[in-house]
Amino acid sequence: MAQHDTTTKHRLWLYLEKPHPIIKHPTILSCTSPKIANQKCPKSTLASMAKPVSIEVYNPNGKYRVVSTKSMPGTRWINLLIEQDCRVEICTQKKTILSVEDIIALIGDKCDGVIGQLTEDWGETLFAALSRAGGKAFSNMAVGYNNVDVNAANKYGVAVGNTPGVLTETTAELAASLSLAAARRIVEADQFMRAGLYDGWLPHLFVGNLLKGQTVGVIGAGRIGSAYARMMVEGFKMNLIYYDLYQSTRLEKFVTAYGEFLKANGEQPVTWKRAASMDEVLQEADVISLHPIMDKTTYHLINKNSLATMKKEAILVNCSRGPVVDEVALVEHLKQNPMFRVGLDVFEDEPYMKPGLADMKNAVVVPHIASASKWTREGMATLAALNVLGKIKGYPVWGNPNRVEPFLNENASPPAASPSIVNAKALGLPVSKL
Numbered sequence: 001m002a003q004h005d006t007t008t009k010h011r012l013w014l015y016l017e018k019p020h021p022i023i024k025h026p027t028i029l030s031c032t033s034p035k036i037a038n039q040k041c042p043k044s045t046l047a048s049m050a051k052p053v054s055i056e057v058y059n060p061n062g063k064y065r066v067v068s069t070k071s072m073p074g075t076r077w078i079n080l081l082i083e084q085d086c087r088v089e090i091c092t093q094k095k096t097i098l099s100v101e102d103i104i105a106l107i108g109d110k111c112d113g114v115i116g117q118l119t120e121d122w123g124e125t126l127f128a129a130l131s132r133a134g135g136k137a138f139s140n141m142a143v144g145y146n147n148v149d150v151n152a153a154n155k156y157g158v159a160v161g162n163t164p165g166v167l168t169e170t171t172a173e174l175a176a177s178l179s180l181a182a183a184r185r186i187v188e189a190d191q192f193m194r195a196g197l198y199d200g201w202l203p204h205l206f207v208g209n210l211l212k213g214q215t216v217g218v219i220g221a222g223r224i225g226s227a228y229a230r231m232m233v234e235g236f237k238m239n240l241i242y243y244d245l246y247q248s249t250r251l252e253k254f255v256t257a258y259g260e261f262l263k264a265n266g267e268q269p270v271t272w273k274r275a276a277s278m279d280e281v282l283q284e285a286d287v288i289s290l291h292p293i294m295d296k297t298t299y300h301l302i303n304k305n306s307l308a309t310m311k312k313e314a315i316l317v318n319c320s321r322g323p324v325v326d327e328v329a330l331v332e333h334l335k336q337n338p339m340f341r342v343g344l345d346v347f348e349d350e351p352y353m354k355p356g357l358a359d360m361k362n363a364v365v366v367p368h369i370a371s372a373s374k375w376t377r378e379g380m381a382t383l384a385a386l387n388v389l390g391k392i393k394g395y396p397v398w399g400n401p402n403r404v405e406p407f408l409n410e411n412a413s414p415p416a417a418s419p420s421i422v423n424a425k426a427l428g429l430p431v432s433k434l
């Protein structure tokens, strides 16, 4: 390993001589500072940029500079970018959540596209910085993009990508896991065992809720909400009630067909109902799972009043976004109703929990891991990279963001298109005919 110019803080380049074991293209550089010269930004920003941001570089001679604000699972996404003449820079800073200033430093004075994370604040400041650096594309490595000001991106002509579809089943499976964990008090029972408190089988020990024959309620029956509904209906023979702004015909057909199948086999058929209001779901369902997008119509959708509408022994699951639930009201409700249980993957002030939540035995809490399966996370990285690449290369936008499988086939080249650009219409981008 050769080290150069170590006297200058802003130019500490460490060349790795050995090829990376998994990346096809061998050249990796590590450095602790991006180029920040000639950048026009506020003084306060420059001051906070004084700290170098560490990065890892692949294919340093690539024509297009693509920055990823985090290391992402898998290597396919890096290879796909390198094969299309991109220099890939990955931020290796230890800090979990990068600030706007950190990202401005990463963008530097020449950047064609950025792959970012849902924890980052992609607003006017960052899109202005990206545009100044010649950037045309940003992609969240997430399907939800409530951290992105799409209007600001439109203003600077920057395409905004997201990663639908590849995480649908994985996220629905976690919602189903939380439903079961809450219904059968799995975390409480686990803690009891580990504390050495188990001294024999008892009729009353950790009695929970049977799901079979009960009603599952889904708020937001889009991709993930529908997949979750199918799992709960088919897996546990629950009846379905859902609320969405749109009718979910495919889901209704599925439950109807499954109900007929059960009936033909002499079993009690399952049923479905599309509720006219969210309150109808809250009143009737035994397990309620939240899967809407996060916007101003869904902020505090679950609040003191809506909680009061729910059954005293209901289960509430949230794998959408934290602010969909008024967490202070939820903590109070959990205190007042010990038989009411929740399973939470997301939190209002993520990464923090509201005071009191961590003490509630009737809450199961996990750290925003709903999409965390290996296949999904690698696929999300691939879709995010291809969103950015497609815009850089002038490819059209894929016609159906619900059908992204062709981009995920590791044994074939992906289509020449951006899989999912949320502001394609606003920017007037062409749509693929493939």
Ligand SMILES: NC(=O)C1=CN([C@@H]2O[C@H](COP(=O)(O)OP(=O)(O)OC[C@H]3O[C@@H](n4cnc5c(N)ncnc54)[C@H](O)[C@@H]3O)[C@@H](O)[C@H]2O)C=CC1
Residues within 6 Å of the ligand: 143, 144, 145, 164, 165, 167, 171, 219, 220, 221, 222, 223, 224, 225, 243, 244, 245, 246, 291, 292, 293, 294, 297, 298, 319, 320, 321, 345, 346, 368, 369, 370, 371
């Ligand atoms: N916890 C996690 O790790 C993950 C969280 N998510 C969250 O889940 C959300 C949904 O993802 P998808 O199912 O792929 O999106 P989607 O767009 O397919 O589904 C969202 C559904 O919410 C409905 N909706 C919108 N406003 C509503 C309202 N006011 N009331 C009721 N329904 C409403 C829409 O009509 C749509 O059917 C994402 O936007 C993201 O925030 C997604 C993946 C992983």
Ligand SMILES: O=C(O)C(=O)CO
Residues within 6 Å of the ligand: 118, 141, 142, 143, 144, 145, 167, 370, 371
């Ligand atoms: O994709 C999203 O929206 C997430 O929350 C993480 O997968």
